[in-house]
Amino acid sequence: MNDYRPGIHFRLDSRSGIAPYRQLVDQVRQAVESGQLRGGDQLPSVREVVTQITINPNTVHRAYRELEHQGIAEGRLGLGTFITPRAGDVTAASSRHTVVADLKQWTEQARELGLSEDEMIELLRRLLNRDERVSS
Amino acid sequence: MSSDAVVLETVGLAKRFRSRWALRDCTLSIPTGRVAALVGPNGAGKSTLLRIAAGLTRPSEGTVRVLGDVPATCDVMQRVGYLDQDLPLLDGFRVREMLRFAELTNPTWDMETATRYITQLDIPLDVRVESLSGGQRAQVALTLCLAKQPELLLLDEPAAALDPVAREDLLRLLMQQVADHGTSVVLSTHALGDVVAICDYVVILCNARVVLSDDIDFILESHRFFTGLSHDGTALPAGVTVIDEQRTTRGTTFLVRVELPVDEERWQLQRPTLDEVVLAYLRSGVAGARHAQSSGERDSNGERR
Numbered sequence: 001m002n003d004y005r006p007g008i009h010f011r012l013d014s015r016s017g018i019a020p021y022r023q024l025v026d027q028v029r030q031a032v033e034s035g036q037l038r039g040g041d042q043l044p045s046v047r048e049v050v051t052q053i054t055i056n057p058n059t060v061h062r063a064y065r066e067l068e069h070q071g072i073a074e075g076r077l078g079l080g081t082f083i084t085p086r087a088g089d090v091t092a093a094s095s096r097h098t099v100v101a102d103l104k105q106w107t108e109q110a111r112e113l114g115l116s117e118d119e120m121i122e123l124l125r126r127l128l129n130r131d132e133r134v135s136s
Numbered sequence: 137m138s139s140d141a142v143v144l145e146t147v148g149l150a151k152r153f154r155s156r157w158a159l160r161d162c163t164l165s166i167p168t169g170r171v172a173a174l175v176g177p178n179g180a181g182k183s184t185l186l187r188i189a190a191g192l193t194r195p196s197e198g199t200v201r202v203l204g205d206v207p208a209t210c211d212v213m214q215r216v217g218y219l220d221q222d223l224p225l226l227d228g229f230r231v232r233e234m235l236r237f238a239e240l241t242n243p244t245w246d247m248e249t250a251t252r253y254i255t256q257l258d259i260p261l262d263v264r265v266e267s268l269s270g271g272q273r274a275q276v277a278l279t280l281c282l283a284k285q286p287e288l289l290l291l292d293e294p295a296a297a298l299d300p301v302a303r304e305d306l307l308r309l310l311m312q313q314v315a316d317h318g319t320s321v322v323l324s325t326h327a328l329g330d331v332v333a334i335c336d337y338v339v340i341l342c343n344a345r346v347v348l349s350d351d352i353d354f355i356l357e358s359h360r361f362f363t364g365l366s367h368d369g370t371a372l373p374a375g376v377t378v379i380d381e382q383r384t385t386r387g388t389t390f391l392v393r394v395e396l397p398v399d400e401e402r403w404q405l406q407r408p409t410l411d412e413v414v415l416a417y418l419r420s421g422v423a424g425a426r427h428a429q430s431s432g433e434r435d436s437n438g439e440r441r
Contacts (some may be wrong), residue, residue: 014332017407018354050315054308058336062353085246127236 008037008046010053020055024063025070032072032087033095039085043073142204143168143288143320144189149198151184160344162198166322166337171314173331174324175414176341181213182324183220185341186290190218190324203288214244215288219294223277225265231260231276235283242284250283255308271302278306282313289313290324294332303327307334327410339409340417347417352410359413361406363389372403380416391416 010024023033031037044052046060066082067073072087084090087120110120125131142165159181166172174182187193188200191208205212218234220331225234232252254261257275259268275399278294294310295303311334313319325331331338331352336354340348348355359379362372364387372378376392391408408416 012333014329014411015409015410017356017412019356020332021353047312047315050311051308054311054333056169056334056336057311058169113432 007041009050010044010055012053012055020059021062021066024060025066028063028072028083029091029094030084033091037087039082039083039087041083042079043067043081043083045080053081058124141168143170143202144322145201146185147190147199149185149200150196151181151187151188151193152196157344158246159188159195162341162344162407164339164346164349166320166349168320169318169325170337171321171335172323172337172339173335174322174339174341175328175331176325176418179344180341181344183292186218186220186292186322186324188261190290191214192218215287216290217281217284217288218290218292219277219281220292221296225277226275227266227303228264230262230264231259231268234265234276234280237262238280244285245302246283249285250279253282257305259308269296269302271306272297275306278309278427285317286294287320288324289319289321291321293324293326294296295325295327299334303330305365310334317406323402328414332410338414339413340422342418347421355413356407356410357383358395360392360394360410361389361408361412362392362403363387363406364403379413380420 008028010027010056012020012023016023027038028043037043046057046064049055050057050062064073064075068075068081071084071090073083075081101133107120109121115123144164144166146162146164147271147357149159150157151159158179162181162185166245172183176182184193186194189202189207191202191213200207202212203215205217227239235247235250235254238250239247251261254276257272257279258278263275268276274294278291281289281291289310291310295306298306310321314321323335336352338348338350338352339346347396372390372392376390376394378390378392379393382389391412
């Protein structure tokens with residue numbers, strides 16, 4: 001096999017209901033977010049992934065295409081697929097997006113439950129201060 | 137490599153054995169380069185469909201094209217590999233002799249690939265095939281099939297009755313072949329757990345008919361469980377098709393086909409696994425179209441908008 005390289009060991013959860021290519025994409029994104037994968041790191045070749053976890057090669061191709069589309073990976077002709085230098089920024093931006101979306105949903109729920117704006121702000125302040133009175 | 141966009145195409149295909157229909161009104165089209173799973177209960181017509189595609193049995197009705205041609209013609213036979221439970225191994229032959237025999241009988245044989253696979257599987261070349269384990273026999277048989285370098289592989293339950301390790305080795309071999317040669321595969325299986333990992337297309341057969349035939353990613357993205365309290369009169373949103381429903385005293389869970397994205401607040405939505413989708417279709421027994429009348433907003437004619 002190949003030399004050691006900073007890498008990722010893919011896993012497939014057939015019980016999750018999430019499309020397999022999407023699972024691989026998410027795992028690369030998480031590895032970039034955690035710093036396990038950085039710009040310039042090479043992703044395992046399709047054949048390596050196929051041999052590692054007995055997966056349909058079309059699924060791996062599709063995942064890599066999607067990562068390229070998202071700007072997280074890039075194919076270099078004849079060399080393989082690599083993490084882009086700006087991958088960290090891409091995942092960070094979308095994490096921020098997710099946090100904002102979650103917060104928006106939370107405020108809507110809180111409003112439906114009849115919480116006032118002051119109460120919401122107070123709740124957030126306590127959470128930020130790790131105040132134990134919020135835990136209930 | 138074939139430039140045909142479709143490896144297996146059937147229209148109104150049917151097979152009758154005396155008074156019993158083994159396959160009925162089967163119309164499907166499997167794209168090139170895919171690994172397609174045929175799933176369904178025993179007797180649903182999976183083996184019959186594969187045997188017709190391999191040119192081993194003639195259909196009673198309908199048409200079938202394999203790699204753009206009629207099955208069993210000389211040209212197609214060269215380009216198709218077929219394997220079922222009845223492994224094509226000759227007792228008394230050593231593994232090495234089996235490979236040599238295959239080389240002499242197949243013009244497209246690739247001995248280098250065959251030897252590499254056998255070595256990778258740790259199968260001794262000088263052992264007689266009848267003294268190999270069940271798993272090794274299946275692996276040798278698949279190797280014989282793969283080294284023929286077919287464009288299309290038709291496999292009838294290739295991993296049935298194998299222990300987990302032998303099964304993994306066999307499926308890995310198959311996936312490597314697909315990675316290296318872009319081989320199209322149509323395989324029947326009961327192991328739904330394997331399907332998500334190794335297949336990208338699924339055909340569900342039930343009662344000798346096709347009930348669903350589509351891309352697995354698309355199937356997962358377009359089906360959801362909708363759970364709601366019963367008696368609250370909440371209708372399902374327009375545009376969803378109910379495949380299956382399960383009622384409890386507290387509420388009802390529907391497995392539905394949806395047009396995404398769904399932004400539905402009155403229902404609790406969950407992603408089904410492929411097994412759950414397959415089981416729902418098998419339980420409902422017919423294509424989801426039977427329940428097409430599920431829109432919450434029927435017009436006055438009761439017709440689907």
